[in-house]
Amino acid sequence: MTTTDHNDEQFWQACLYVMGELSEAQQEQFEDQLACDPELCDFVIEATQLMACAQTVDPVLSRQLVPQSAPAEAGTRIGRSLASAAALAACLALLFVVTRPVTPPATADPDAEVLVDAWLSNGLEFESTEATEDEEFTPEIDVPEWIIAGVSLAELELDDGSMPDDVMPDGEDMEL
């Protein structure tokens, strides 16, 4: 073990000690070493200062760090969203196929795709940056009526491309 490796190991042990990660026996042993090793005392000082600085960093700024450095956490949530959205899209696609009386078109219905995409993007954007660690993600598979209605819109389109008046009630906003 080189001197650098030895120093790194001493420093790491000091960090573990300061963080309270050592067992009682290990702590006793470490403190016995401290009593006769001034260099180890210096490592404890370094560890304490460094961690005190890292701990007192502005929580707002630390949140800026965590998103860029926490792909696993966000990724887990986004992964679950995508899985749910994929299941939803599969259900919608199945619904679309079942409700159409003729053979499915060769090309996908762009309106349905736009609506499904809008639903997917809405699910992702809803992810709150204020989410706490204990928050359990429960995927919603509650399909709003407008989605189901929207998928079937193409069938009701009039020859001139407009929609019948009784399809879209006045004043009802589509949430995107």
Place this chain on the structure above:
Amino acid sequence: MPQVAEKRRIVEQACVDFERDLRTFLAGVTRDFHLVDDAYQRMVVKAIEAAESVNPETVRGWLFRIALNEARELQRESARQGRLKEGFRTSMPLPTESPEGDGYAQIVSEEEKVIVLRALGRLDAEYQEVVVRRLQKGQTFATISEEMGRPLGTVLTWMRRALIQLRETAEIRQLTNE
């Protein structure tokens, strides 16, 4: 006795010269800001009482030994009084949570915090995350391992590398040397 008086003066001066290091050391050993002041004061008293036995060339190490003994004694007393000593993060609340204000002002300056923040921002993503989770959010390594979906050993390795890299940052090295 001039020799004893001289040694006493040396000890008193050393207590002042090394005060910041001693307080930082005590903070690391006790992991409890409420004990740091008590421990430091007891150390100073003990050191002055034992001044005639000091070797002026090794006074710094001698003071740290006394500080360590006082800290351990205080911890035993606190434990007997039922105060639990938790890890670094939980016993030292974030500045916004501390009713007494920023207890870290004793051992770290604003400049040092900025330097460490900058260095933290340059670490690899995984290292940053582990550091933030452990030190700022107070998560245990077991929880971090579970939430990041990584083995415990990997998380500990990342934490070790992160702290060593931070320590080796040129600016932080300069602070340490100063």
